[in-house]
Amino acid sequence: MEYIPLIGTAIVIHLLAMLSPGPNFIMAVRNSLTYSRKTGVFTAVGFGLGLIVHVFYCIAGLGIVIAKSILLFNIIKFLGATYLIYLGIQSLCFKKSFVALNDQKHQHDISPLKAIRIGFLTNVLNPKSTLFFLSLFTFVIGPEVPLNIQLLICGIMVLNVMIWFSLVAVFFSQKRIQRVFFKFQKVFSRIFGGILVAIGLKIIFADN
Numbered sequence: 782m783e784y785i786p787l788i789g790t791a792i793v794i795h796l797l798a799m800l801s802p803g804p805n806f807i808m809a810v811r812n813s814l815t816y817s818r819k820t821g822v823f824t825a826v827g828f829g830l831g832l833i834v835h836v837f838y839c840i841a842g843l844g845i846v847i848a849k850s851i852l853l854f855n856i857i858k859f860l861g862a863t864y865l866i867y868l869g870i871q872s873l874c875f876k877k878s879f880v881a882l883n884d885q886k887h888q889h890d891i892s893p894l895k896a897i898r899i900g901f902l903t904n905v906l907n908p909k910s911t912l913f914f915l916s917l918f919t920f921v922i923g924p925e926v927p928l929n930i931q932l933l934i935c936g937i938m939v940l941n942v943m944i945w946f947s948l949v950a951v952f953f954s955q956k957r958i959q960r961v962f963f964k965f966q967k968v969f970s971r972i973f974g975g976i977l978v979a980i981g982l983k984i985i986f987a988d989n
Contacts, residue, residue: 782932784926784927784930787921787922787930788930788934788937790921790934790969791917791921791922791938792934792936792937792941794917794921795917795938795941796862796941797941798913799846799941799945800945802909803907803980804865804904804947804977805828805900805903805904805907805942805979806949807973807977807980808824808826808868808899808900808903809821809825809828809930809946809950809953810949810953811868811872811890811901811906811973811977812824812899812900812950813949813950813953813954814953814954814958814969815872815973816891816896817890817891818950818951818954819890819893819896819902819951820890820891820896820948820950821874821891821896821946821947821950821951821954822947822950822951823893823896823897823947824896824899824900824946824950825900825942825944825947825949826896826897826900826904826943827896827898827899827901827903828900828901828902828903828904828942828943828946829900829940829943830900830901830904830939830944831900831902831903831905831910832904832910832914832938832939833935833939834875835905835910835911835914836906836918836935838913839914839915839917839918840918840928840931840932840935842924842934848927850886850968854908854911855866857906857908857911858908858926858985859985860906862908862969862980862981862982864903864906864975864981865906865977865979865980865984866978866982867976867980868899868903868972868977869973869975869977869978869980870974870976870978871974872970872974873971873974873975873978874974881978887968889895901968908984912948917956918931922934940959945967947985
């Protein structure tokens with residue numbers, strides 16, 4: 782019972798961070814509209830698996846090593862930025878690949894595994910996520926908190942991420958929204974691509 786306030790505080794902080802637009806949100810919307818609802822949901826699963834990695838190295842104490850090593854942190858930063866820029870360029874070079882709406886099928890949908898991989902890498906290679914979870918486990922949760930409580934918090938955050946971004950996928954894959962997207966598919970793809978490239982460039986040139 783004594784850890785209930787701590788669990789609540791950690792979850793609320795994570796929810797606020799999760800709801801703020803960032804690479805995960807852009808990627809969830811992009812995959813849901815560009816491919817399918819299923820792909821959007823599997824992308825959300827990838828986000829959750831990526832979160833497990835962040836939590837693992839924070840619990841193991843590796844987060845402090847990453848934060849204190851300028852070289853290691855910059856490697857993660859540039860890998861993440863390069864990956865986002867790569868996906869952004871893919872969207873900018875978009876070629877129309879969908880059949881008519883009444884067919885309700887995508888000619889070039891991606892596999893669940895690829896969708897999970899996109900979500901996983903987007904989350905894991907996001908340096909802001911690294912700093913967020915390091916701060917959360919240093920200043921809010923703390924190393925003195927029992928491991929079972931830390932794992933409980935981790936489990937709740939993973940579920941929250943998967944549920945929230947699955948809801949995003951469901952919302953943006955509705956027929957009315959997709960109808961608008963299909964009509965201006967090239968424009969939206971270029972907008973998503975531009976945002977991803979901009980986020981990647983911002984990460985590269987941001988101060989540590």
